[in-house]
Amino acid sequence: MKETTKEQRTRARMMPGAITLSGFLGKDKRTLNAIISADEQELEKLGKTAEELADRMFYFTDASFSTYDGTITVDEYYIVETEVTRGKLPCPYAHGGIFRKAITKLTNTKNNTSVTWSFLNIHLIKDHHFFEGKGSTFRLEPAKLVETLY
Numbered sequence: 001m002k003e004t005t006k007e008q009r010t011r012a013r014m015m016p017g018a019i020t021l022s023g024f025l026g027k028d029k030r031t032l033n034a035i036i037s038a039d040e041q042e043l044e045k046l047g048k049t050a051e052e053l054a055d056r057m058f059y060f061t062d063a064s065f066s067t068y069d070g071t072i073t074v075d076e077y078y079i080v081e082t083e084v085t086r087g088k089l090p091c092p093y094a095h096g097g098i099f100r101k102a103i104t105k106l107t108n109t110k111n112n113t114s115v116t117w118s119f120l121n122i123h124l125i126k127d128h129h130f131f132e133g134k135g136s137t138f139r140l141e142p143a144k145l146v147e148t149l150y
């Protein structure tokens, strides 16, 4: 499917140096639609929706947001740390959404898996079903995410 002008503009904002230094696409050459629909199919196999994952991510980020130093344990099995830095980032879809710069690291002690996401990732997953391109710094593999979040 050919990209629309709107998609091309969004893609341009996702390139390295536009909104973030490393960008959102990594080495992925697929169109945004192709990236998103592949991940949606993956989610279907996993039996989860993007909204469910994003809500769960927000739950952990929110729980650890005000612990400025160190980690907290949530619900017995999850070790969470959120590092908040100065500044804000706009959503590359350019609808006016602005997000704080915060990085959350979650470790699931039941299966010893860890995953790291940014505050913007939560929004991108929830509202755009976008897990970032393959090879991107903050690319989140749906299967890995499910394994660690539950």
Ligand SMILES: [Zn+2]
Pocket (backbone or CB within 6 Å): 091, 092, 093, 094, 095, 097, 123, 124, 127, 128
């Ligand atoms: Zn957005």
